[in-house]
Amino acid sequence: MSDEQIKLIEKAVANALAGDMDAINDIEDRVTRSKAKAALVKAKRLAKATTPAEDPSNTDELKVGDSAPTEKSLSEKVAACLNEKFPNSLEAEDVNGHIQMKGKNWFKIAQYLRDNPDFLFDSLQCVTGYDFGEGEDLEVRYNLHSMTHNHTIEIRIKTDRNNPKVPSVEQVWRIGDWFERETFDMYGIEFEGHSNMIRILCPEDWEGWPLRKDYETQETYHGIVVPKVKDGWE
Amino acid sequence: MTVDQLINWLPFGTDWPVITFLTAVIICALPVFLFIAVYALVAIYGEVKISSFMADKVGPMGQGVGFHAGKWGLLQPVADALKLILKEDIIPAAADKKLFIMAPFVVFIGAFISFAALPFGQNTIIADMNIGIFYILAVGSLSVIGIILAGWSSNNKWSLYGGMRSAAQIVSYEIPAGLSIISIIMLTETLSMQGINEFQQGTIWGILPNWIIFNNPFSFIAFFIFFISGVAECNRTPFDIPEAESELVAGAFTEYSGMRYAFFFLSEYAEMFVVSGVSATAFLGGWNSPISGFFDSPGWGVFWFMGKTLSLVFVMIWFRWTFPRLRVDQLMSICWKVFLPFSLLNIFGVGIWSLLVG
Amino acid sequence: MGVVHGDLMTLNIGPQHPSTHGVLRLKVKTDGEIISEVEPIIGYLHRCFEKHCENVTYEQVIPYTDRCDYIAAMNNNFGYAVTVEELMEIKVPERVEYIRVIVAELNRIASHLLALGAYGLDVGAFTPFLYMFRDRERILDLFETLCGARLLYNYIWVGGVSHDLPPGFIGAVYSFLDYFEPKIEEYNELLTYNKIFIERTGDVGVMPPEVAVSYGVTGPNLRGSGVKWDIRKDEPYSIYDKFDFDIPVGAGEMGTVGDCWDRYYVRMVEMKESVKITRQALKGIPAGDVHQALPKKIRPPQGSIYKRTESPRGDLAYYIVSDGSPIPYRLKMRSPAFTALSVLSEISQGWMMSDVLAILGSLDIVLGEIDR
Structure with missing residues (x-):
């Protein structure tokens, strides 16, 4: 050079x-x-x-969905309700588009959200894993939707990087089965209570959690050399 | 020319009976074997071309006369046959070798020996037995053994599935087929193929040919039952669950390649011909001309028989490209719950009709 | 009294199989012909789409989205473009909106033709498959004149489309629509109302609406179970609220509500509705410059967004988290076929071997989308 x-x-x-x-x-x-x-x-x-990284997505201003004022009030309503029923399970007090939650009561809260006639979130739309950066926490984000009321909400649960565990909602929304397996496959987050926590997209004996920011591919797989993705490739 | 006539004609008949017999058999069987080979090529070509017309494709083109862009693709079946002969012969390592090799031959034998009793014309039949039609029905079910052997010896769960389904299907559909034939035998009072054909000479009321299908309404129904059961026995769509392409790849024949597969293929077309031939003989007049009195010399007889048989083969090909496939339990329920009662009814019906009217 | 002890047979369908719509492996436990358990095993087509997206710019993501659901590539592009535009608050010109709707609906027709044709093939009917592919070829020819590609278009970009309509395109689309509408009647005669087809698919693989919603099934699969939910009507994006069309819903005409025939029929009627939408769009398309709103550099503000669009398979959604750089920080594609496949094990219990493939065909999955 x-x-x-x-x-x-x-x-x-x-x-x-x-x-x-x-x-x-x-x-x-x-x-x-x-x-x-x-x-x-x-x-x-x-x-x-x-320096500790700044979470890029916490400064969003209601980019979720399209109806901004109703979203805010919905999240606030839900947050208020949850604070009543399940005290001390919400992480952050202010809700701007999403609800930050602690993981411990998640299963019961999920059942409550699905069955409560005001909310009726009967459809789990998407489960996304999220990595804040190297050395930072991991997070699981759930997008819920109600078919009857036609409103949506986003719930985020942070978990520690070295021992990521989140309660499973497989029994609440049956699609949780595959979505959680996928998040486990990509991020290594274990969902407690899941009946079949094995990888779904990668082969079962693959090492490492691919979508984490510090992921290094393994050298060989059953004797086949795994080609390395170069940094900054195009 | 029957084998009997040939034996009588050969000069050394009484001195060396065994050699005479063998010579006569070979002389009579060779043309039939050649005919089957040529017919199979024609049938394959017909199937591909007819299906392309029906399905809006173009089908084989180009390998025509002149070897350049012709519209006919007449060399296609020849190329197919050559390809199958020259393919590598693969036998799966874990397969049961003896049974694996034996299976195609058993199926082919079952299809081939029924040709002995098909009446191609007034004087053109290999063995004019007085139990002709009974012989064909009996011998036609030999192929089931071959299919089960193929399914089992391939050491492959899918082949086993195909073999079992096929066995169940063929054996079940033998029954309505046989019962339909019984109902017409009551009219003709003879089991011999030539006898059945002779019964259908002449006309009804002067215009309609005296074919059994027009004889009485019960035999009309019997024709359809027999023909559809025949389609089921050949494992053709809509009854081709045993070789259902989209489910079992090729069913019982998945592991076969090259010439062995060609044998299965060949015997399927041969059986189609036999079933159509028997339908034509038993119901549509065989070698009798539709316009009684005209065109009924022995040469024309062969023409009429081949014409009727090949049209029925065309109808079978037509079925394949029109209908979806029936599920196994559905086709079994059709056989046992629909065809069987109707064919029993037919027997009664024909009997009562003959008593009252005929 | 003696008891016959039988064992369940474990069978393997695929990954290479004529009927599995891609590289899918089904582990099937059967008791004779009756299925007791079906387990789909996926991952054979996993190409690390989401990891790639974290290393390329927003514009470069678009060809990757094509390759996920390669049968309805326009709708994939559409969903992605709409999501990023909402994140960046870009407003695209009217002409672009109309063009996008036209190509998306044409692609919906093409995708349904393939789904229905392949379904006929699974069930044993060879001819409808060829007829439907012949018509699909016409649509692909139209796309070829439009953007040069037959299957993977890279056409709908963030802020616009890559090429304007070539001269004569609108006339060609009109003549295709006029040719195609009577063909739907032909298909109905040939396959939809055929007695054998109804026997194979009516009452088979019934999916009750609660099961469908709990498993996250969307699109024609959900509508076949009687739930009237279509994102184009219920959460309209782009200019779908300007068009007048119906949402077909399964009504159990040939069996129970939510059986395979219903799902098949919903797709058939949806093609008619797409033709309607395309005609309305063609009539109202304004003039304009399609490259007007293309941003020079796509650098969305920090934030996250989750947006759903209606692809021929169901509810296609993108969850994008942006950190202010031209490269997405996290991009998750929620594919409808993923959820559709997960319900297979539930609805195929107790049916026979041939039915499993009939049910799988009626769910209309594309492995590229499931594995990404």
């Missing part, structure tokens, strides 16, 4: 860390661009190791 290139990469990375990705994206030469991206990833990793 020539000195010019090194300088260019350093400048581009510095700009990108400040928030302007154009510097990197405008580099003409493919090889240099990919090296710059790799350097950026490394730099970000170092930066995260020193």
Whole structure:
């Protein structure tokens, strides 16, 4: 690598860390661009190791769904109701579009949400796993929907990275079976009470949790060499 | 030319009876064997082309006369046959070798020896037995053994499924077929194939040919029962659950490749011909011409028989490309709950009709 | 009294099988012909779509979405574009909206044709399959004149579409619609009301509405069970609220509500409705520049969004979390076929071997979408 290139990469990375990705994206030469991206990833990793990362999605302002005022009041209503019935199970007091919950009473809360005639969330739309970054917590996000009232809500449950456990809602919404298996497969979050917690998309004896931000693919699988995805590939 | 006539005609008949017999048999059987081979090629070609017309495809083209973009694709079945002969012969390692090799032959024998009693024309029949039709029905069920052998010896659960289903199906559908034949035998009073054909000479009321199908309403129904049971015995759609492509790949024949598979294929078409031939003889007049008195010389007889049989084969091909497939329990319930009672009724009906009217 | 002791036979259907609509493995435990348990095993087509999306920019994600549900690729693109546009609060011009609806509905027709044709093939009817593919080819030819690709389009971009309609396209679509509408009657005669087909599919694989909702089944599968739910009507996106169309619902005409025949019939009627929508869209399409609202660089503000659209298989949703950079931080695709396949083990208990494949065909799954 020539000195010019090194300088260019350093400048581009510095700009990108400040928030302007154009510097990197405008580099003409493919090889240099990919090296710059790799350097950026490394730099970000170092930066995260020193400063705690900010959760990107907590600052959203009601981007969920389309009817903003009703969403707010729905989440607040639900939060208020849950605070009454299941005290001390909500993580955060203010709700802006989603409800942050502690994991311990989740199964009972899920049943309550499904059966309560005001809410009737009878359809679990989506279960997403979420990784805050290397060394940070993991989170599970549930999108619930009611067929009768036609309203939606999002529930988030944070869990520790080294021992992620969340109660399973397989018995409440039957689709929880496969969705939770998928989240387990990708993030390694164990759902307590699940009847068949095995991987669903990856082979059963695969090592590692693919969608985590610090995932490294294993070297070989049954003797087959696993090709590495290069950092900053295009 | 029957085998009997040939034996009488050969000069060394009384001196070496065994050799005479064998020579006569070979002389009579060879044309039939060649006929089956040619007919199979024609039937395969017909099936592919007819299906393409029905299904809005183009089918085989190009390998026609002249070897350039022709519209006929006449060499397609030849190419098919060559391909099957030249394929590698794979026998699964865990298969039961002896049974695996024996199965195609048993199926083929079952289909082939029924040709001995088919009346191609007034004088063109290999063995004019006086129990002709009974012989055909009996011998036609030999192929079941072959299919079960194929299903079992492949050491493959899917083949086993196919073999079992096929056995159940063929054995069940023998019964309505046999009963329908009984109902017409009451009219003809003879089991011999030529006798049945001779019964259908002449006309009814001067215009309709004296075919058994027009004889009385019960035999009309018997024709349909017999024909549909025959389709079921050949494992053709809508009764092709044993070789249901989308479920069992090829059913009992999944593990067979090359020439062995060709044998199964060949025997299926041969059986189609036999079933159509028997339907044509028993119900549609066999080698009798539809316009009685005209075109009924022995040469024309072969033409009429082949015409009727091949039209019924065409109808079988037509079925395949129109109907979906029946599920196993549905086809069994059709056989036992619908065809069987109706064929029993037919026997009574024909009997009573003959007493009262005939 | 002696007791006959039988054992359950474990069979394996697939992953290579003519009937499993892709690489799907079904572990089946049977007692003779009666099924006691079916377990679908997936993951043979897993291509790490979500991990890829965390490494490429928002524009580069669009070809990846094509390849998930490769039969209805336009609808995948559509869902993704609508989601990101809502996150970024982009308003696309009217012409783009109309074009998107037209191609999405044409793709819905093509997808249903394939689903129904393949279903006929599973049940043993060879000819409807070929007829439906012939008509599907016409739609694919239209798409080829539009964007150059027959199956994977990369056409609907965030903020617009990649190419404007070529001259003569609208006329070609009109003539296709005129040719296609009577064909639906032909298919009904050939297959839908055929006695053998009704016997194979009526009353088979009944899915009660509560089971369907609990398993997250959406789309024609849910409508076949009698639940009138269609995102185009109940949570309209794009300009679907401007069009007048009905939502067909299964009514148990040939058996129980929620059987395979109902699901098949709902798809058949949906094709008619798509033709209606396309005609209305063609009539009302305005002039304009389709590239007007394409953003120079897609860098959505920080936030998360969950948006649902109606793909031919059901409820396709994207959950996107953005951290302000041009690369998505987390992108999850919620595919309708994933939930449809999960209900297979529940509704196929007690049926026979051939029925399992009939039920699987009626659920209309695409493995690319399930495995991603």
